[in-house]
Amino acid sequence: MTSFRTLDDVDVKGKRVLLRVDLNVPMEDGRVTDATRIERILPTINELADKGAKVILLSHFGRPKGQRVESESLRHVLPALEQHLKRKVAFADDCVGAPAAAVIGAMTDGDIALLENTRFHKGEEKNDAAFIDEVAQNFDLFVNDAFSAAHRAHATTTGIAAKLPAIAGRTMQAELEALESALTSPARPVMAIVGGAKVSTKLELLGNLVAKVDYLVIGGGMANTFLAAQGKAVGKSLCEHDLADTARAILEKAKAANCTIVLPVDATVAQKFEAHAPSHIISVDHVGADDMILDVGPKSIAHVEALLAQCKTLVWNGPFGAFELPPFDEGTNAVARTAARLTTEGKLLSVAGGGDTVAALNQAHAGQEFSYVSTAGGAFLEWLEGKTLPGVAALKG
Secondary structure, three states, X not given: OOOOOEHHHOOOXXXXXXXXXXXXXXXXXXXXXXXXXXXXXXXXXXXXXXXXXXXXXXXXXXXXXXXXXHXXXXXXXXXXXXXXXXXXXXXXXXXXXXXXXXXXXXXXXXXXXXXXXXXXOHHHHOOOHHHHHHHHOOOOEEEEOOHHHOOOOOOOOOHHHHOOOEEEOHHHHHHHHHHHHHHHOOOOOEEEEEOOOOHXXXXXXXXXXXXXXXXXXXXXXXHHHHHHHOOOOOOOOOOOHHHHHHHHHHHHHHHHOOXXXXXXXXXXXXXXXXXXXXXXXXXXXXXXOOOEEEEEOHHHHHHHHHHHOOOOEEEEEOOOOOOOOOOOOHHHHHHHHHHHHHHHOOOOEEEEEOHHHHHHHHHOOXXXXXXXXXXXXXXXXXXXXXXXXXXXXXXXX
C-alpha cells in the first residue's frame, strides 16, 4: 500500500471530495436486501465528513446502458444510505451539469451528497474524455473506495484519476492490504481453496495460483473434471469432460511449481439435485453411473483441515459443494468454521471473496471471523488471476 496515497496523506478540510463508491446493491420491492457494500464505505464517508470535507458520493447502479432508467436511480438507495450513516444526505438528479453543481455549491464543510447514477451517461463506460472533464470540474480531490469496480476502466474509476489528485479510501486500502498479504508477500505455507461449478471459468485463476501457493484445494463441480481427467467415473455429476487435457496440464504445472493439488478422496452423492435428497458417502473410486457428486465427504474434509492447520495463509474462492442445498453444505461449513477458528486463534490469515463464497461463509456463520472477506466479485477474481486492475493502477499513476 505504499505505492499510492491514502487518507493519511492529505488535508481534506474544505475540499470538494469526489468519493467513488459501489452502491450497486441488491434491491427488492424498493428496499435494499443486502447492505454490506453500504456498511463497508461508512468509515471513509464518516472520516472525510468529520475532517471537514464536502463529501460527494458517485456510483453506478444496475445496467441502464447510458439511458435514464427510473428503476435504476440511486434515489432508491438513498434511504438505506442515510439510515446506515445516521446523517442527512443531499441528492442531485444528475452527476454532471446544473443539478450536480447546484447541490455541491450549496454544501458546507462536513456535508454529504449523493449524485445520480453515473451509468445514465454513455461516457461513463466509454471512459469518455469530455464526460470526465464534465465530472471533474466540480471537485478538488478524487478518493476511490470502490475496489469492486476497479477491474473496469470507466470514467469514474480510472479516467478521473488522471484529472484530479487521486487517493485510496479506507475500503480500497483494506482490500489491497489484505490481498497483498495473502498473495504478493504471504506468510507460508499458503493454501488456496478454489471451488465452483466449472473449470472453464477459472482457468486463468488456477494457472496463476499454482505458481504462488503451496496447496491448491479444488472443490465443487470443478473437482469432478479433475477426477475424470484421472480416469475416475463421476456418474451424472457436473463435469467438463472436454477439459480433461486442460486439467491434466494444470496438474503437471502444479507439480513443476512444487504446488500440491488436493482433490476429494470421498464424496457425498445423491441421484437427485434437491435439498435433503437421499444421499450417501462413497469413495471417489466407486461413484455409480446414476450418482451425482454434490459435496466432499468426511475424509476429504479432515484432510483439508489437517493441511490448513499447518498453513499460515488462506485464500478462498468458491464453495466445496452445492452449499445452498442441505446436507450438501457440510464440507463448505466445516472447513469454513475451521478456518475461522484458526484465524481467531491468530494462527491463520484468511482472505475470501466472490459472491458464492461470501454467501457460503455467511451461511456457515464464519465470515465475520475471517481476516478479510471481499465484497468484490469480478475484481477479486481478476486480482487472483494476476491481472492489473485499471482502477488500482490509476491510483499509482
